Amino acid sequence: MLSTLITSKTRLRLLIKFFISQTNKAHLNGLANEFGESTNSIRKELNNLFGAGYLLKSKLNNKIEYKVNENHPLYETMRKVVMKHLGLEDIVDAVLDKIGNVENIILIGDYARGIDSGNIEVILTGKNLDMDYISTLEDKIEKLINRKVTLYLSSKFLYNQTNIILYSNEIERKS
Numbered sequence: 001m002l003s004t005l006i007t008s009k010t011r012l013r014l015l016i017k018f019f020i021s022q023t024n025k026a027h028l029n030g031l032a033n034e035f036g037e038s039t040n041s042i043r044k045e046l047n048n049l050f051g052a053g054y055l056l057k058s059k060l061n062n063k064i065e066y067k068v069n070e071n072h073p074l075y076e077t078m079r080k081v082v083m084k085h086l087g088l089e090d091i092v093d094a095v096l097d098k099i100g101n102v103e104n105i106i107l108i109g110d111y112a113r114g115i116d117s118g119n120i121e122v123i124l125t126g127k128n129l130d131m132d133y134i135s136t137l138e139d140k141i142e143k144l145i146n147r148k149v150t151l152y153l154s155s156k157f158l159y160n161q162t163n164i165i166l167y168s169n170e171i172e173r174k175s
Contacts, residue, residue, distance in 0.1 A: 031046075120148065
């Protein structure tokens with residue numbers, strides 16, 4: 001979807017990296033290693049995104065560190081576009097429509113770190129979740145979003161790994 005609109009693969013990977021989680025930070029050499037690309041192509045796209053105001057940069061130990069600019073007027077819109085591109089909204093909708101008693105939907109693994117690896121890992125927490133239905137749901141979601149999806153079930157989640165909460169019924173109850 002986005003790859004036809006944003007023709008630079010490097011720019012698309014950077015948008016995913018920074019807009020999937022506002023806590024993601026990176027520097028030029030780290031991004032070049034992570035993406036397996038030259039520092040020149042990464043630098044060019046970082047400068048474009050910084051110039052447009054999408055990224056902020058700060059100097060830290062002789063390295064320039066980049067992070068998303070949450071105050072940019074298009075931040076929320078870009079974040080939603082990235083989430084839709086990755087199929088994360090579709091996962092949340094499918095799980096909530098079909099499973100019911102879900103307390104949290106938590107993204108872990110590569111995507112929580114902003115790496116578009118093609119394997120989306122999600123933890124579902126709740127009571128009396130239907131294991132059999134969830135395994136068939138994985139296949140349906142994979143066909144819908146064209147990415148590998150692994151759903152894990154848990155009665156609770158220990159927040160000791162990088163994660164992004166995609167849905168929480170506690171947030172919904174407070175609103």
